[in-house]
Amino acid sequence: MALFAEMRRRNVFKVAFVYLFGAALVYWLSVVVQTQLGLPWWTSRLIALLLCVGFPAALIFAWVYEITPSGLKKAIDVDQTQSIVFKTGQKLNAALAVVIVLGTVAMVADRLLPELAVVEPPPPPAPVFDAPASARVPPEIASFTLANGLRVIVWPDHDIPNVALYLFVRAGGRNEVPGITGLSHFFEHMMFNGTATRAPGEFDEVMEAAGGANNAYTTNDVTVYTDWFPRSALETVFELEADRFENLAFVPEVVETERGVVYSERRTRVDNDNTGQLYEQMMATAYVAHPYQFPVIGWPSDIEAWTLGDLESYFRTYYAPNNCTLVVAGDVTAEEIHSLATDTFGAIPAQAPPPPVRTVEPPQTGMRRVTVEAPAQTPLLHVAFHAGRTADPDSLPTDLLLNILVGGDSSRLHRLLVEEEQLAISVGGFRGDSFDPGLVYLYLTLPPGADPSTVEARLFDALASVADDGVTEAELAKARNMMLAEFWRGMATINGKASALGDFEVFHGDYARLFDRAADIDAITGVQLRDVAGRVFRRHNATVGVFRPSADDGEAP
């Protein structure tokens, strides 16, 4: 009995009560916090375990120690007459009362007012979206620009529970100079190879484990990062993308490994592909001043030589939010993308705008020729003409003209050169999107043994007849229908939507123009096509490239 009396004197029972009620309160709070913050399931279990372990420890502590005015002392060392255990006991009574009241209030609040259990952050101010520049823009599309200059466009589409994300960086081959050709493309590879917070490879591991897939591409004008993922990965993807834009790191060994990967890509796309070889030579011939003359993959000597310093200065200059456009299409809302973009990309500081590309390609004053010879069986013929920028009014009529010339089996050049005269086994053509004046490019694969000069003559005759006589009404109507159908097929997927919005925003200057496309196509006249043909398809404006099969020893016959 004396033991019980002494335990009471030393406040062991009061400490036990305070501890038990306090522990119950702490455990309940841990469950609430775990649920609200999405902490792992074992968080509250761990806390309960610690509290259980702490209980005997607290009792022993209360028995062994006593709080005195001069601090904590062992109870047996305290003179009974000087003891203040009674005062401590009164404080413990008060503490017990407070814990019980708090516990009761919490339990009642939890039952009746669960929403009060956790303090909600104040709602962010309602996002402000820009007004679209065309009345044809679907109302669900929203766009905005963050304070740091990042432009964001959102197209909610809930058909499938997936999202397509395109991030356009205004940096490409045109921003390069001799010595660093191919750096934009190499940089694209390095964007997957580690940040200050993530090891090389982690970006892909996290993305794929969350159900996402990605890719990226580099052109003469832009570098574009693409992600396709289930809605559930939305936050992960934004976090990953913003992290690499903010914290990219360069590990020297990884730079060397990736150099090997890019060289392998070059061997595949250029060195072991005659079409790729000829294209590279064509660009280097058609442009004598403007950087479009450089191959996007880079000259071999530059692939071998670029340095860590080149990469770092490139990152600082071009990978700034004010030099980028982000497009999201799919199972999202504009409000949540606004909030996510602000939370992730919003903290990245703006940079001074990159230096402009000053060099303007001077007008061409005579036909240029280039020849590639290598052991092979099929000759190739490429012909390119200087034309305008994507944003120029001529670009749409040029596309219609190309459709009439090489768009499918009923096109003029296919009918003439492939079917009727069998001078070629295939013919194609394109006008690439470009910030600066680009090319209208035609490429033909010839049958083994064909004489490229014969085919070239027939090709130029056919182009001259378009410039002289224009196209027929039926050809124009067909080209309109084919391009309209192509446009709508592109709009049938979230990937097509994201890609098209980005292309129009970046190359045409406003995504809203995408929705004028159908009307624009209808408005093009045959006279416009003839005029464009007359301006573009001039001999003095042409670069002609021939791939000529040589004997097996690599020497021309």
Added chain:
Amino acid sequence: MSRWLRCGGWLALLLAGTATAQGVTLPPAERFTLENGTDVVLVEQHEVPLVGLRAMLAGGASADPDGKEGLASLFAGLLEKGAGDRDAAAFAEAVGAVGGRLSADAGREAITISGEFLARDAGLAIDLLADMLRRPRLDAEEFAKLRERRRSFILAAKDSDPGDLVPLYANAFVFGDHPYGNPVSGSEASLAAIAHADVRRYHANAVGGDRLLIVLAGDFDPAEMRARLTAAFADWRPAAEPAAAVSPPQAPAGGRVLLVDKPGATQTYFWIGNVGVARGYPGQADLDIANTLFGGRFTSLLNTELRVKSGLTYGARSVLVQPRQPGTVAISSFTRTDATTEAIDMALDVLGRFRDGGVDAAMIDSARSYVLGQFPTDFETAAQLAAQFAQLAFFGLDDATVNEYADAVGSVDAGSAARVIDAVYPSREELVFVLLGDAASIRESVEKYGAVTEMPITAPQFRPPEER
């Protein structure tokens, strides 16, 4: 220049329609058979005014006569070259004038016709399809032109896209005389042996209503479409001959090497594998997870070692081909000539570790998310839906293959995946090697993989001469 060549091979095996967070439920379909045996599937989808069309004609390149490989493919190509009242030019014009698409291609086991039209032109699409199948012109001059162009395409690929040809050499080497060894588009030699009379005979013998499956998906009225299809096809004759069943192939012995010599090539393309499994494989979900991990995505074991860690290649992957009978399972990649054996040894090492239980629960969870996260994107458009329903119907698979796929993927565990890996992926000793590159530089170093058979890339066929 893109970051990597995406591979669609394994994804194409996944089937699915309306997607939920963890799965896909196919939209309802109306299925019926016309009097003459033609199977029809109609799937309504009214979101955009487009109609996707997919027709499949059982047969395909597997039934090509010996020495005339490429016959079904030439026949398919000629279907676009004039039919009914339209010659080749008028036929192309009719499709292009309305902004449509319509093409015919042969595969191993079927000729497939794919089309996409604006909804208002759905009637025209059916008329063109009926003309193609029932009244193709098979014009002699068009035949001669197309045959010559196909021959030139093979030469052009040998020049510029040698990697595309590697599977053709591999099929010939692995399957030998079995029909799956046939090059679908033929070889220079076999195309030369096909006569105009052969394609005419093909139309009479191997083409008819009893071999046909038609799938339409998109924005149309099903009752009206049923009437239109019945009028266009119900009275079409059957093929004179029944479609030949293909027997299961024998897996050849491993430790054999086919070296295709392309002098001057600066890189070696390699294919390492053997006979795999058929469509409808019972452990498909396990196999999809396993192949995703082995070589089906960017962070796969193969791509991680051969590209990410070592920089030996731009891409390395594993490819499953699953026709009616067991197809192939293979590692596929390329590397610079002087790194040929280094890259191949590394790939073999990855395969060894993969087979020795290198797949754990965390990896399976990651692959599961990836497979389930990506597959709804194959079912967005009417054309995609038509293609998926056609695959199901052609291979005799029911809707559960799709609707219960997420559950099947969900129940994959380390044990079930290990069993499938052991059953499907060949061991080191069972592997057949097909290499295309500069033989003079690699001839001796690749002898360690087995007995080497060598042939020049200029050979007019894909089968090595002594294998015939």
